[in-house]
Amino acid sequence: MTQNKFNRITFLILLILLGKVSNALADTEVEISGELRKWHGVSLTFDGPDVSENDEYNPFVNYRLNVEFTHKPSGSQYLVPGYFAADGDAGNTSASSGNKWRVNFSADQEGQWTWHATFRKGAFVAVSNQPNSGVSAGFMDNQKGAFEIKPSNKSYPDFRARGRLEYINQPYLRFAQTGEYFIKAGPDAPENLLSYADFDGTFHDDGHKDNLVKTWQPHLKDWKKGDPTWKQGKGKALIGALNYLSQKGMNSISFLTLNIGGDDQNVFPYIDYDTYDRMDISKLEQWNVIFTHAQQQGLFLHFKTSEVENQGLLDNGGLGLHRQLYYRELIARFGHHLALNWNMGEENGEWVANHKTMPQSTIQRLAMAKYFYNNDPYHHHVVIHNGNDYDDLTGPDSYYTGASVQTGRKDFANVHGAVKRLREWPLTNGRPFAVSVDEPGDAQDSLLPDSVNAKHDNARMNGLWGALTAGAWGTEWYFGYAHPHSDLTAQDWRSRDLFWEQAKHALDFFKMADVPYHKAKNLDNLSNGHWVLGEEGQFYIVFVKHAKKSISLNFYLGMADYSVQWYNPRTGGKLQTGSIDKVYVTKPRAGYKKYERHELGTPPSDDNQDWVILVKRN
Structure with a gap:
């Protein structure tokens, strides 16, 4: 033993005896970044093994970083997965190698939080469900620390002012901080939103429908000074597109995170189209810039994790190495965001002839949701899109909390009935589905561009208000493929500008x-x-489609009076008074009927169009 090595060990032993260090031989460099405030994203970045995306010893599969966060005053705990972060700034440097390992966390309580990291190494340890699988990888393994969380200082529409959006065994989702419930509205298209030229990756020129890669150029003018970018100015146009939606009062976006083999084929988290166990770190960091800005602009994130063409792409639809790794990486990199849901599959199940990949069975459909329940520390809302119906997903072994509904009529006339049917299901797992309509309309037309239909009467009446009055917690709007700015080619959300105004009127009504x-x-x-x-x-x-028709309502008997107010869903504005402003309901008498029918009058203007009537007990 050299004298220097002897002196170092002697010094460390002396420090430990004096109580000056803890785990001195194991601790590694850690950087805590982000605002240490309630609901804000906080990242812990550790110095770990120096590896590469392409190393023969796969760093995504054969290492596992987990960090347990504990709120000292309450004892509340979150076990959060971490991930390989290359040089720690890959979104800007495009690095594919480095020694940085990171975990993202959002605290739901103020005060002191402690953290305890475990870092394991071994074959397939990343997807093992055994906490002690593998062996210690050294570095940050068993390292501990603490930080103090202060109150949030953000304001509406930033979700950090409202808290995490939670499913709480009700048909509507609620913000944990403010207690307010949420109704969403926004585009479901383009589904290939993340097929964007400014992102790193091989998808630009790999021969798989490269012509569908977007620039989002029409929204470059919506980018604002101070907004985020990467690599010295990239990303402005897509950031601007998010700004536009938020300014229009929309609060939701939807996107596929994997469409290999699908209609677009340009969106995937991997280093290339054919490799399913190695992540493109810089591209995913750039995705996260978009997701973070969306949350700050009040835009809910609808993660659609697969589509009908690729439901069997990973592990033939099962929950093997590739699917578990894919889900783990989504949760680790993006699960700290506050308002989102995980959609297990668009048009899922065995329901069409000649499936491109193996369709998923009931067991596999159930297993996906259970994986997220067991591994997403925040228990975000988990949904699935109809191809197959949902009746096999409602038993006591189901961890789904909602349904993502697609309909198939050009006039949207079956939306109301579809939602109403699901809301009336008696579920044996004790939890009602929170139902959203995420692709109303037919495949060809759906929500038409303003240039084709500026009034959007059927979309507004049958699609939007049909969904909301049936009990849906929101709508997202598919663009079809038969017109310009289609589901695959759209990169200008102004193409439906006039409809976003009508959707905003609906959101305004529920607040008002x-x-x-x-x-x-x-x-x-x-x-x-x-x-x-x-x-x-x-x-x-x-909701009345033609206000000239007689409008009446059965009231349950009981001495009460109700105010009657009208709202114009076409133009928005204030609640108005029609020909009747109050309804008086009498006290029931023994042996008489339980209901009493009352006329609600006529609207403020005699236009024979659609109106919303708010009848409210005083």
Whole structure:
């Protein structure tokens, strides 16, 4: 033993005896970044083994970083997966190698949080469900630390002012900080939103539909000074597109994260089209810039993890190495965001002839949701899109919390019935599905460009208000493929500018109404042919397509009076007064009927168009 090595060990032993160091031989460099505030993203970046995306010893499969975060005052804990981060700044440097390993976390309580890292090494350890699998990889393994979390200082629409959006065994999702419920509206198209020229990766010129790669150039003018970019100015146009949606009052975006073999074939997290166990670190860091900005602009993230063509691409639809690794990386890199859902598959299941890859079975459909329940520390909302129906996913072994609905009529006329049917399901797992309509309309047309249909009457009446009055917690809008700015070619959301205004009017109404709509259910049976959402005896939201027709409502008897106000879903604005401003309901008498029918009057203007009537108990 050399004298220097002897002196170093002696010095460390002396420090330990004096209580000056803890795990002195194991600790490694750690950087804590981000704002140390409630609901804000906080990252711990460690110095670990220096590896590469392409190393023969696969760093994504054969290392596993987990960090357990504990809130000292309450004892609340989160076990959060970490990931290989190359040089720690790969979004800007395009690095594919380095010694940085990172975990992203968002704290839901103020005060002191402690953390405890485990770092394991071994064959397939990243997808093992055994906490002690593999061996210690050294570096940050068993390292501990702490930090203090302060209150959030952000404001609406930033989700950090509202907290994590949670499924709480109700048909509507709720923000943990403010307690407000959420109704979403925004585009479902283009599904290949992330097929973007400014992202790193091989998809630009790999021969797989390279012509569909987008520039988002029409939205470059919407980028603002101070907004994020990467690599000295890249990303401005897509960041600008998010700004545009937020300014229009929309609060949701939707995108595929894997479409190998699908309609576009340019979106995947991997280093290339044919490799499913190695991640493109710089591209994923750039994705995260987009997701982070979207959250700050109040845009919900609808992660669609696969589509019908590639549902069997990974492990033939099973939960093997490739699928588990894919899900782990999504959770580790993006799960800290506050308002999102994981969609297990668009048009999922065995339902068409000649599937491109093996269609997923009931067991596999259930296994995907269970994986997210067991591994997403925040238990984000988990949904699946219909191809097959959902009736095999409602038993006691199901961890789905919602349904993502697609319909198939050009006039959107089956939207209301589709939502109503799902909301009425008696679920044996004790949890009601939170139902959203994420592709209303048919494949060819759906939501037409303003240049083709500026009024959007059917979309507004049957699609938007049809969904909301049936009890949907939101809508997203598919663009079809038969017109310009289609589901695959769209890169200008202004092509539907006039419809976003109508969707905003709907969101405004639910805020203005100031009723507990999360308690509501469909009450069409109380009207004379109109759509009704409400809580019986408390409030009723009545949608009328043609206001010249007689409008009446059955009220449950009980001495009460109700205000009657009208809202124009075409132009928005304030609640208005029609020909009747109050309804008086009498006290029931023994042996008499339980309901009493009352006329609601006529709207403020005699236009024979669609109106919303808010009937509210005083």
